[in-house]
Structure formats: structure tokens, C-alpha cells
Amino acid sequence: MDPIVTVAGLTKRYRLGKDNYVDALRGASLEIARGEMVAIMGPSGSGKSTLMHIAGCLDRPDSGEVHLNGRRVDQLRGRALTTVRGREVGFIFQGFNLIPTMTALENVALAAEYAGASRRDAADKARSLLELVGLADRMRHAPTELSGGQQQRVAIARALVNDPAIVMGDEPTGDLDTATSAEIVGVMREINTERGTTFVLVTHNPEVAEVCDRTIHMRDGIVEAVTA
Amino acid sequence: MGVVRNVFKRKMRAFLTIFGITIGVFALVVMGGLAEKLNLLVDGGVDYYKDKVLITEGGSGAAVLGSSPITTDLVAEIEAIEGVELASAEVGMVLDDDPTAVTFGIPPMIVGDDLRWLEIPDAALRIADGRELTVDDSGVAVVGADLVAMLDAEVGGTIELRGETFEVVGIAEKTLAGTDTLVRVPMADAQRLFHATLPAALQDVLEPETLALQIVAYAADGVDADELATEIAASVEGISATGPEAFQAQVVDSMAMFNTIIFGVALVSLLVGGLSVINTMTMAVAERTREIGVRKAIGATSGAIMRQFVAESAVIGVTGGLLGLGLGWLTTLALNSAGDASATALFEVTTRLALGSVGFALVLGVLAGLYPAWHAARLDPVRALRYE
Ligand SMILES: Nc1ncnc2c1ncn2[C@@H]1O[C@H](COP(=O)(O)OP(=O)(O)O)[C@@H](O)[C@H]1O
Numbered sequence: 030m031d032p033i034v035t036v037a038g039l040t041k042r043y044r045l046g047k048d049n050y051v052d053a054l055r056g057a058s059l060e061i062a063r064g065e066m067v068a069i070m071g072p073s074g075s076g077k078s079t080l081m082h083i084a085g086c087l088d089r090p091d092s093g094e095v096h097l098n099g100r101r102v103d104q105l106r107g108r109a110l111t112t113v114r115g116r117e118v119g120f121i122f123q124g125f126n127l128i129p130t131m132t133a134l135e136n137v138a139l140a141a142e143y144a145g146a147s148r149r150d151a152a153d154k155a156r157s158l159l160e161l162v163g164l165a166d167r168m169r170h171a172p173t174e175l176s177g178g179q180q181q182r183v184a185i186a187r188a189l190v191n192d193p194a195i196v197m198g199d200e201p202t203g204d205l206d207t208a209t210s211a212e213i214v215g216v217m218r219e220i221n222t223e224r225g226t227t228f229v230l231v232t233h234n235p236e237v238a239e240v241c242d243r244t245i246h247m248r249d250g251i252v253e254a255v256t257a
Numbered sequence: 258m259g260v261v262r263n264v265f266k267r268k269m270r271a272f273l274t275i276f277g278i279t280i281g282v283f284a285l286v287v288m289g290g291l292a293e294k295l296n297l298l299v300d301g302g303v304d305y306y307k308d309k310v311l312i313t314e315g316g317s318g319a320a321v322l323g324s325s326p327i328t329t330d331l332v333a334e335i336e337a338i339e340g341v342e343l344a345s346a347e348v349g350m351v352l353d354d355d356p357t358a359v360t361f362g363i364p365p366m367i368v369g370d371d372l373r374w375l376e377i378p379d380a381a382l383r384i385a386d387g388r389e390l391t392v393d394d395s396g397v398a399v400v401g402a403d404l405v406a407m408l409d410a411e412v413g414g415t416i417e418l419r420g421e422t423f424e425v426v427g428i429a430e431k432t433l434a435g436t437d438t439l440v441r442v443p444m445a446d447a448q449r450l451f452h453a454t455l456p457a458a459l460q461d462v463l464e465p466e467t468l469a470l471q472i473v474a475y476a477a478d479g480v481d482a483d484e485l486a487t488e489i490a491a492s493v494e495g496i497s498a499t500g501p502e503a504f505q506a507q508v509v510d511s512m513a514m515f516n517t518i519i520f521g522v523a524l525v526s527l528l529v530g531g532l533s534v535i536n537t538m539t540m541a542v543a544e545r546t547r548e549i550g551v552r553k554a555i556g557a558t559s560g561a562i563m564r565q566f567v568a569e570s571a572v573i574g575v576t577g578g579l580l581g582l583g584l585g586w587l588t589t590l591a592l593n594s595a596g597d598a599s600a601t602a603l604f605e606v607t608t609r610l611a612l613g614s615v616g617f618a619l620v621l622g623v624l625a626g627l628y629p630a631w632h633a634a635r636l637d638p639v640r641a642l643r644y645e
């Protein structure tokens with residue numbers, strides 16, 4: 030297997046007070062192959078988001094190793110971490126998290142501009158990705174003028190705009206109804222198949238996990254089981 | 258991206274914050290406009306006095322007013338003094354013969370002189386329309402730029418000066434200095450008008466033809482006008498002679514104080530506006546914590562976040578600055594045109610004042626945005642994303 034993400038023995042402790050802390054991760058390990066689409070499931074508070082943030086270069090572990098796309102990243106900090114995150118990882122969130130003052134096109138282009146694209150190139154890329162997710166006729170709309178499903182499609186396009194090796198979704202269908210949820214997972218599966226982009230989706234929805242290749246089960250800060 | 262839209266998303270708050278800057282810049286423009294106009298008058302004065310000595314009656318020998326009046330006969334005596342290039346006699350009086358009229362600034366004046374100074378190169382006033390006076394003229398006038406509207410003057414037309422009718426032969430070019438509020442008439446006419454203003458007792462004693470109020474002595478090339486003043490005072494009885502230093506001491510120094518106070522007041526009000534920008538930007542950063550997390554998650558560097566918020570703050574500053582400049586400028590125009598009737602254009606919004614005010618608002622916006630933007634830039638993306 031050609032791993033795109035390898036995580037070994039990750040720990041992360043959040044201090045809440047002087048003698049008060051939470052061990053969000055207690056030695057989590059996993060491997061995700063290039064081109065896979067995997068689900069991460071587990072009870073609330075089991076460390077799914079923390080694991081995803083660390084694997085996606087948004088955060089740093091207290092100990093353990095993270096390899097992303099052939100490169101060790103757990104020691105990176107500051108600007109180096111930001112650069113890897115911007116180029117190699119695309120994030121999708123539960124609440125869509127589009128910037129409300131920008132149109133769909135501008136939201137997608139913004140991520141490309143942050144990665145260093147010129148305004149023009151960024152807009153071109155954004156346009157073709159919005160077409161890919163079926164929003165060719167909604168590019169100039171503000172997020173508030175779009176349905177939840179449409180907003181999440183914009184977020185998918187934004188996650189893809191820098192051609193990342195991996196897209197990570199933290200409960201990306203959590204705010205959507207069943208039908209829309211299936212539709213959005215379908216869009217991601219299609220992109221996964223056609224472009225070979227790796228997807229990792231944290232979800233509580235078994236129907237989402239059903240569509241994925243494998244499911245990683247977490248409990249109390251460790252990976253408890255992996256099912257196919 | 259979206260800098261301007263972000264600023265105006267919260268309309269009421271944006272309006273109030275921008276208004277704070279607008280008031281500050283407005284104050285700076287209006288009060289600065291007043292200071293600039295007075296500065297121009299003073300500069301004009303400094304320039305006028307730099308090589309001249311003004312001789313008026315008085316001095317140690319003068320007992321009572323009019324007991325030793327200056328006469329045109331003194332011109333020859335003063336010109337004989339070494340270092341005097343030329344001397345020229347003048348008579349002047351306020352234009353308005355209503356003693357109850359109150360004007361702020363320099364009141365319009367009627368002035369007549371012997372025109373001998375026309376021989377000095379570059380001394381002549383530039384004439385915008387018509388011609389300069391000549392020694393053979395009588396019953397004619399050259400009107401200062403700021404008096405044109407008030408007197409309804411045009412070349413070829415006539416104006417009333419203290420009950421007498423004068424033909425306008427020229428309109429002087431605007432200098433922004435004291436000469437803008439002068440009507441210049443031939444010496445003999447001015448002497449006659451002035452003579453009529455004197456108390457009856459004096460009218461009998463004094464001949465209008467030799468009346469003078471002051472004599473202007475032009476220092477020869479290379480002669481220090483202040484030293485010349487001392488020398489003239491020493492060699493002529495009953496007069497006082499003042500050189501450029503006296504003007505400098507009285508006017509320029511108090512002007513510096515005035516400038517400091519005026520700009521100080523305006524700057525304080527601008528700084529208050531700046532504080533409200535800091536407040537607004539801090540609130541914006543707090544409200545948009547989650548957005549900042551998202552921006553970082555999709556690859557924004559700390560620098561990019563910083564620039565975003567500083568840019569938004571700068572937009573507030575510049576918008577407030579431009580509105581304040583516009584409002585201030587319109588206000589000075591309105592006040593100046595209200596003052597037109599009495600020829601008191603009190604405000605001059607100079608280019609440097611305009612650019613300086615808006616530039617200051619921009620700098621203030623940027624500075625006010627720095628701390629909130631820095632705060633935003635160093636937010637931990639994970640915490641920011643979890644923020645509700
Ligand atoms: N920034 C933080 N500060 C304190 N505790 C945190 C922080 N982030 C996460 N936690 C805690 O760490 C644990 C794991 O959280 P998380 O990774 O969000 O779990 P999940 O995504 O599986 O619900 C939880 O108990 C959570 O409260």
C-alpha cells in the first residue's frame with residue numbers, strides 16, 4: 030500500500046486548568062492509502078477532530094509521528110505548517126464555513142490566492158471546480174443565497190482548488206438532511222474515483238460510512254478498530 | 258479580498274466608526290484651513306517686510322498724536338540716509354466707514370501711495386485684469402482679489418469708496434496675503450479721503466497734499482533692514498522705524514503658538530476617532546474568530562490574516578478621512594462665501610492640508626488596526642474553529 034497519511038502513537042493533551050486536563054489522543058495510529066475514501070467514526074469526544082486537525086497540519090501533536098504525502102510533518106511549525114496545509118490538504122466542515130461577505134466564486138478563489146495563485150488563475154480554477162460540483166450557475170451567489178447542499182458543494186470546490194493530496198471532512202454532512210447528505214457524499218465519491226483524491230470523513234452517519242472503502246473506529250483517543 | 262464588504266457588513270457600526278474619523282478630519286480641515294490662511298497672511302507679511310523699514314509717527318520725540326505728523330516731505334530726508342534704496346509714502350484707512358462694523362481677520366483697506374516703489378524690480382503687484390495705477394491717475398482704483406465680490410467691481414466699472422465714485426482700472430492677482438483685501442487708489446485721492454476722516458481741529462492744521470501715514474523705506478542690496486531701522490530711528494526726529502524683526506517677533510511667534518493649539522485640538526479629536534476604530538476592529542476580530550479559523554484552515558498565513566484586518570481598518574480610516582475632507586472643504590467654502598460680503602475669506606484648504614488630513618486618517622486607520630489584526634493573526638486555528 031502507498032500511504033498518503035501515516036500516523037503513529039499520537040498523543041495530545043489539552044490543559045483546562047492547573048491540575049485539570051483532557052487527553053484528547055492517547056497513542057492513536059493509522060494509515061490511509063493514496064486514493065482511498067475512509068470514514069472515521071466514534072463517540073463524541075473520542076478525539077476524531079483532534080486527530081484530523083493534526084493529520085491535516087492544523088495542529089501539532091504532543092508526541093507521535095505524522096507523515097503526509099511522503100513527508101514528516103509533526104515537527105513543522107508556523108509558516109512551514111501553513112504552506113503544507115494550504116497545498117496538500119483541503120478541509121470541509123460541518124457548518125460549511127463559507128465567508129459570508131464573499132460570493133461562491135470568491136470563496137473558492139480565496140484558497141487558491143492564499144496558496145499563491147494570481148487573482149486571475151485563482152478565479153479560473155475556482156470556476157472550473159464550481160462547474161465540477163455542479164454550481165456553474167451559482168458562482169456569483171452569496172452563501173446566504175445558497176441551500177445547505179449547495180454551500181457544502183462550494184466548500185468541496187474550495188477544498189479541491191489547490192489540488193490537494195487529501196481532503197478532510199469533519200462531519201461534512203452533519204447539518205444536512207438524509208437526501209442531501211447522500212447527494213454530497215456521492216459528489217465526493219465521484220471526485221475520489223475520477224481524480225483519485227483521497228477523502229477522510231469524520232461522520233456519525235452509517236450511510237456515509239457505507240459509501241467509504243473503510244471505516245476507522247475511535248474511542249478514548251485511540252484507534253480501536255478498522256473495518257472494511 | 259472582500260475588504261470593503263467586510264467593513265460595511267455591519268452598517269451601523271461601520272457608519273459610527275467612520276463618522277468618528279470624519280469628525281476628527283473635519284475639525285482638522287476646518288481649523289487647519291484657518292491656520293493655513295493665517296499662515297499665508299503671515300508668510301506674505303514676512304516676505305513683504307524682509308527688506309523694508311516702516312516709518313510711522315511716534316517714537317521718543319512724539320508727544321501727542323498729530324503733534325509731529327509724518328509728511329511726504331520726510332521721503333526725501335529718509336532717502337538721503339545711506340543704505341536706503343528708495344522711500345515711498347503711503348496713506349491708508351479702513352474701507353468701511355461704519356465704525357461699528359466688526360470684522361475678523363484683516364479688514365479691507367483703502368491705500369494710496371506715491372508709486373515710487375514701482376521702480377523696484379519685482380515689487381509690483383501682478384495685475385490679473387486691467388492695468389496698474391500710474392502717477393498721473395486720479396479717481397481710479399485697483400481692487401484686491403478678495404474685494405471684487407464685495408464691491409461688485411469690474412474693470413471699466415465704478416465703485417463707491419467713502420462716498421466718492423472711482424473707476425476700476427485694474428483687478429490685482431490673488432496673492433493669498435494681505436494685499437487681497439486692499440483697494441489701491443492714487444496718492445492724492447487717498448490723502449483727500451483720509452483728510453476727511455480727521456477731526457476738524459486737525460483738518461485745519463494739516464494739508465492733505467503732504468499727508469502720509471507711513472513711509473516705507475526699501476533697504477539697498479546687501480543692507481540689513483533691521484540695522485537700517487535703527488539708523489533711521491536715530492537720524493530722524495519724531496518717528497518710529499520698524500524692521501522685519503519686529504514683525505517676526507510679534508506675529509510669527511504668536512502664529513506658531515496658534516498653529517500648535519489648533520492642530521493639537523484637531524489631532525486630539527482624531528485620536529479619539531482612532532480609539533473607536535481600535536474598538537470596532539477588536540469587536541470585528543472577536544465576532545469573526547471562526548472565520549479566521551476557516552481562513553487559516555484553507556491556507557491563510559498569519560501575514561495574510563494581519564493584512565486583511567489592517568486593510569479593513571485602513572478602509573475605515575480613508576473613508577472617514579475623505580468624508581471629513583469633503584465636509585470640511587464644503588464648510589470652509591460656505592464660510593468663505595458667507596464672508597465674501599465683508600471680504601473675510603478666513604479659510605484656505607491647501608493641498609498639503611487636504612493630503613495631510615486624509616493621509617493622517619489612513620495612518621491612523623492602519624495603526625488602529627495593527628493590534629486587533631495582530632491578535633487575529635496569532636489565533637490558534639483549531640481553537641478558532643471550535644469557537645461558537
Ligand atoms: N482546544 C481544546 N481545549 C480543551 N479541550 C479540548 C480542546 N479541543 C478538544 N478538546 C477535548 O478533547 C477531547 C477530544 O475532542 P475532539 O477531538 O473534538 O473529539 P471528537 O471530534 O471525537 O468529538 C474532548 O474531550 C474535547 O472536549
Ligand SMILES: [Mg+2]
Pocket residue numbers: 077078079199
Ligand atoms: Mg469533532
